[in-house]
Amino acid sequence: xxxxxxxATKNECKINEIKRFFEEVAINGERPxxxxxxxxxxxxxxxxxxxxxxxxxxENATKKAIAxxxxxxxxNCIVLADDSGLEIDALGGEPGVDSANFMxxxxxxxxxxxxxxxxxxxxxxxxxxxxxxxxxxxxxKSEVSTFKATIEGKIVDKPTGCSGFGYDPIFCVxxxxxxxxxxxxxxxxxxxxxxxxxxxxVEHLK
Numbered sequence: 211x212x213x214x215x216x217x218a219t220k221n222e223c224k225i226n227e228i229k230r231f232f233e234e235v236a237i238n239g240e241r242p243x244x245x246x247x248x249x250x251x252x253x254x255x256x257x258x259x260x261x262x263x264x265x266x267x268x269e270n271a272t273k274k275a276i277a278x279x280x281x282x283x284x285x286n287c288i289v290l291a292d293d294s295g296l297e298i299d300a301l302g303g304e305p306g307v308d309s310a311n312f313m314x315x316x317x318x319x320x321x322x323x324x325x326x327x328x329x330x331x332x333x334x335x336x337x338x339x340x341x342x343x344x345x346x347x348x349x350x351k352s353e354v355s356t357f358k359a360t361i362e363g364k365i366v367d368k369p370t371g372c373s374g375f376g377y378d379p380i381f382c383v384x385x386x387x388x389x390x391x392x393x394x395x396x397x398x399x400x401x402x403x404x405x406x407x408x409x410x411x412v413e414h415l416k
Contacts (some may be wrong), residue, residue, distance in 0.1 A: 211398075212243075212244055212285075213244055213245065213286065213287070213288060214244065214247055214252075214286070214287040214288070215232075215243075215244035215245065215246050215247065215288045215289075215290055216244050216247050216248075216249070216251075216252055216278060216288070216289045216290065217229075217246065217247070217249070217288070217290055217291075217292075217367065218246055218249065218258065218274045218275050218277070218278040218289050218290060218291035218292075219248075219258065219274070219291065219292060220249060220258065221250070221375075222376075223375035223376075224292055224404075225248050225262070226395075227395065227398070227399060227405075228246070228253055228255060228290070228292070228309075228404070228408065229246050229266060230395050230396070230411075231399045231404075231405060231408045232244065232246050232408075233395055234396065234399070235412055238339070243412070243415070244288070244415075245374035247300040249278065252282065252283060253279060254264050256277055256281055257290075258274050258277065258278075259315070260282050261273040261274055261277050262293070262310070263272060264293075264307070266305065266307060267293045267294065267295065267343055267344070267345040267358070267389055268293075268306055268345050268347070268358070270293035270345075271291045271292060271293035271345040271346060271347035272291070272347045272356060274291065274293065274343050274347070275287075275289045275291035275347035275348065275349045275354060276293065276347075276349060276354065278349075279349040279352070284349055286369065287351075288348065288349065288350050288415070289348070289349040290346060290347070290348055290411065291305075291346070291347045291349075292344060292346055292347075292364075292404065292407075293307075293344075293345050294307070294309070294342065294343060294344040294345070294403060295307055295308070295309030295310070295342070295343055296309050296340060296341075296342055296343075296364055296376075296377045296381065297329075297340060297341050297342075297343060298326070298338075298339075298340040299337070299339045299340065300330055300333045300337055300338060300339075300365075301326070301329060301330070303370060304325060304327075305322075307413060309377065313325060319376065320369070320379070322377075323369050323377075323379065323380050326365070326380065327365075327367065327368070327380065330365060335364065338364045338365040338366075339362070339363075339364060340362075340363055340364060340381060341360045341361060341362045341363065341401055341403075342360065342361050342363070342377075342381065342402065342403040342404075343359075343360050344358070344359050344360070344402075344403035344406070344407045345357065345358045345402045345407065346358075346404075346407040346408065346410070346411050348411055348414065348415070355414060357407045357410035357411055357414065358407065359404075359405075359406035359407040359410065360403050360406075361383065361401060361402055361403045361406070362384075362386060363381050363382050363383050363390075364381075364382040364384065365381065365382070366380055366381075366382045366389060368380075369389075369391075370377075370389045370391065370392060371388070371389045371390070371391025371392035371393075372386070372391060373390075373391050373392065373393065373394070373395070373398075374390050374391040374393070374398060376391035377390075378391035379391040383401065385401060386401075390402065396400050
């Protein structure tokens, strides 16, 4: 029986990215690594936003992972939590660790884009540096390990692309000369902050 790995998030887009990553790793290795499950699959209903009050990505990822691990009450399962965000140099690192709550958690991303792009309307392209940051926290038998990865890019002057989620449409990946929202999920998982952090997780779990 495969070991259970629980993804500690209710964000369906994150769940899809993480599941796809592990599926492709399993294909390359010719066997499944884990039984990947969501909170809904295991009947855990936690308000993870309530514990997402840390000052850093590491704190938030760790808090979420521990909260879910305790709720599961199963020492044999592995819990994986993600906390990620966008840091824009010209805006002093904002929205940063508060990316999900920027302008209010329920605010449509188009309005967030409008605010960011308006604030940056006079910033030249060579000064529009930004990065996506991801920290993955893994809990195994109450032991927590964290893995941090980033991807550097630029903020474009208008949203482009319809794939991905969050701030992907305004983040240009120079390697591909397009936004994250124009990449396929397979491409994104190979080069993204989340994909890089997941690769670290896989090496750790091996």
